[in-house]
């Protein structure tokens with residue numbers, strides 16, 4: 354009998370959890386497993402703010418996919434997936450075509466600009482290793498250029514961060530530590546540097562514990578970060594950004610660096626493949642299949658899971674993507690073995706920890722609030738756990754964070 358072919362698109366948190374579980378649960382005789390990813394490395398998306406600020410080298414946030422897959426069981430194809438033809442059960446890649454019996458889409462998210470003019474052209478987004486490297490180098494270039502220009506342009510030393518969600522706040526935390534280093538390196542008076550966070554909602558980290566939000570803002574302000582809360586970015590221009598001021602007026606903030614950290618959507622491949630979606634995210638069934646499909650699973654930032662308690666989607670996180678990866682592997686294993694009674698997904702929320710730089714953090718873990726070095730220690734434990742879940746002790750020892758304060 355022909356072995357079923359399982360294709361997993363994306364080697365992020367969800368994809369690697371799926372593949373590393375499948376390779377344990379299925380023998381060579383039972384299925385062919387194929388993993389497709391743009392790069393031959395995986396990156397820890399949850400560490401990209403550090404690489405973007407330059408507080409952690411980008412090589413520290415990535416590792417070779419070949420180091421965690423069992424090559425006797427999993428075929429790795431380095432390619433960009435373009436579209437899924439679900440009628441023909443085929444995936445179009447930039448370098449060919451792949452057929453499948455079971456497909457897992459775990460391609461992560463993309464920046465959501467809500468149609469705001471200029472953002473795609475003039476703003477950076479913390480989206481992958483290439484983008485992180487570019488942001489770090491761009492900021493350094495502005496500092497270096499400021500020193501050599503006869504006419505001093507203060508905007509070279511102004512960085513705008515759009516959005517005070519978790520990504521924006523974590524990036525600001527890194528910048529708070531990085532700016533003094535850059536000032537020293539480039540002989541620049543720190544008083545000349547401005548880091549401005551523009552947040553549309555009435556509070557930073559909307560919906561998060563107010564006491565912890567206050568703690569985070571106070572500590573970031575101590576490091577020189579300015580907040581413009583209740584202020585929406587309306588446009589990005591070659592000179593900086595335009596923000597709303599009151600009902601009708603606007604204000605320009607001149608800045609050579611604008612980092613848009615104000616929203617994510619699902620991977621564009623979902624829309625290109627005409628799978629029912631909301632902003633590129635598929636509201637999956639309880640067994641994590643796309644509605645109406647028996648062979649197509651969607652997990653991670655491409656999926657949308659409703660928190661029944663509040664009837665709203667869970668925020669897309671690595672935590673949920675990894676748990677989904679485990680469940681999908683179990684369900685595909687069942688299908689391959691002829692069992693159609695699939696498991697249903699229930700998110701086990703262990704909490705949220707938000708770093709404020711290498712030395713500080715805030716969080717709610719198992720219902721308890723934590724701040725400062727204790728929270729920072731926990732954040733590093735969470736980061737190390739993600740490595741352990743995929744690559745065990747060897748990967749954790751190689752890439753883990755052990756500067757535990």
Ligand code: FAD
Pocket residue numbers: 362363364365366367368389390391392394395396398399400401402432433434435459460461462479480481520523620622652653654655669670671672673674706
């Ligand atoms: P990803 O892990 O992003 O992986 C997607 C993979 O698909 C990548 O390897 C990518 O290269 C590949 N890919 C993309 N498109 C294609 C294509 N067309 N063809 C082939 N390959 C492709 N969540 C938390 O739970 N905790 C945190 O502390 C946290 N911190 C974060 C910090 C930052 C700065 C950011 C940006 C996000 C953070 N998140 C955090 C959210 C978390 O990173 C995402 O929810 C998580 O990465 C989603 O996992 P995923 O498997 O869906 O996608």
Ligand code: NAD
Pocket residue numbers: 469515516517518519520521523551552553554557558559584585586587614615616617668669670705706707708
């Ligand atoms: P987000 O959607 O959570 O936050 C975006 C922020 O931008 C919001 O506060 C929003 O009000 C603001 N915003 C939107 N439009 C704006 C505008 N025009 N001008 C100014 N501000 C605007 O996005 P995110 O922070 O990138 O997070 C994405 C996902 O990743 C979330 O699910 C988050 O929980 C997760 N994440 C988790 C962690 C962590 O657990 N430590 C860290 C980073 C990201």
